[in-house]
Amino acid sequence: MLLTAYAKGVFPIAPTPFLDDGSIDVSSIDRLMDFYLGCGATGVTVLGQLGEAPKLEHAESIDVAARMIRRAGRLPVVVGVSAPGFASMRALTREVMDLGAAGVMIAPPNTLRTDDQIVGYYRQAVDAIGADVPFVLQDYPLTFSVQMTPGVIHRIVGELPSCVMLKHEDWPGLEKISALRAFEKDGSMRHISILCGNNGLFLDYEMERGADGANTGYCFPDMLCDVVRLSAQGEREAAHDLFDAHLPLLRYEQQPGAGLAVRKYVMMRRGLLTCAAQRKPAAAMSATARHEVEHLLRRLAKHDPRAALAD
Template sequence: MPLTTDAKGVFPIAPTPFFDDGSIDVSSIDRMMDFYLGCGSTGVTVLGQLGEASKLEHAESIDVAARVIARAGNLPVVVGVSAPGFAAMRALTQDVMAKGAAGVMIAPPNTLRTDDQIVTYYRQAVEAIGPDVPFVLQDYPLTFSVQMTPSVIRRIVQDLPSCVMLKHEDWPGLEKISALRAFEQDGSMRHISILCGNNGLFLDYEMERGADGANTGYCFPDMLCDVVRLTEEGKREEAHDLFDAHLPLLRYEQQPGVGLAVRKYVLMRRGILSSAAQRKPAAAMSAQARQEVDHLLGRLGRRDRRAAGLVG
């Protein structure tokens, strides 16, 4: 089924599992997808920024996406197709949609500076991939250096019906969510799904501002599912208590450069990945960093049993 504006819940950003020699670990893909299905995920995104997509050949990207889609059951799978040029974006989009992807995610190139440049880029991207392909607009200025105001997002949403979701990763960004939902209420923008990334650092209050859930790769996506569920059930303090217990590890994992290594290390400790390996070029965790993560896991285990017994 194609991705729609009604999407909500948690779409984990899947890492790409590798063996130590850099080859793709398909057994870990299967195990990871089974875990996502079992913990309450409502979708999944593959080949995102921290899925090491830029390190894959085109054929490998298709193989990884196809494996995820085949294992996803009824979960919609979004595939990151961001590329320096539209030819590569179009080719990857056509191939993954043919495999059964629900939609694609497009991040802006860091060369865009003006509002008109941003809007024009997305118009041209839709021309390249086709107006029938649902797409996720990724707004992550901390990484891409592209500033999208609420008004620019509204222009994209209104001009391009195939834009069905915003991956919101601005920081600070709570007021942006409120502004977008206010546009919907006054009728100046149609409704779209808003799922939040940035490792979920502000998910507790983002949900209260009107976000529909999370679209990020934190190493405890089951916690994200619980926070979304508790919020929807009106159990505000319970949701905040659980979120607060994870916040130190969330913060540590969000560090630029080392974040993916931390994420893969914890997923390996949880038995989801066979190896914490990244494909080169990559920076490995230092022994001191592993000790710090183990310390965080030990402290988290006192408040969330899912982290108990994971210390290496």
């Protein structure tokens, strides 16, 4: 079940669950995957940037990916394989594809500056992992400091048939989506799936610009599924109303350096994670931050009962 350029819906970015002692929490992996299966997700991405992948040993990465792939059942699983060198990227790719992954996600190193360097990097990455492996192009300039213009994405898609999806995380980025869909409309670029990140902060209008869904890790992925579904059904105002109700918590969770702690805390409160632990180095939530998140949840529960969590 390989990833294709026609993937749609929501591929939640799965956090890697840990116990307080830093060990991997396999029971929470199973609960998470069961939740994704039940909430309307159309795929899952594991070992992403906020999956704490750099904190895992290679064997742990394989174990986490294997368990998630086995538990995912019918859902395609994309595995983040970004690495400083191609040898480790190739090794991880080969192992997870043998385990049944649908494809891999590759982020650019922050040393790339020119369009030629960016295209050249992805050309070499495909040479390393194999042209038969579908890959997701991660475009997140706010974190990676690599500016991918619509033109450079056009070149990558044109030169590398195994590029089947763009993880769109530019900000502002709505015009980029429009430009890419215009390339497709005029026949100068083949169709690729566009799933959006940035915690879903702009998902409401990204869908209207031509995105196919979301690929992010917000603590209510079921809401993301609903917004994508409502948008696809043409229920514009219902999609915006639901999105607007979640926007304060979305914004709070998107804080750099603090967002993963918030996400794991809420997912623990929802019963999806045993605890909110991150593997060190990690930023802990203060008592004040927890009170603020609880306040946000209480306010959200007035509009979405899924946020009404028992104490």
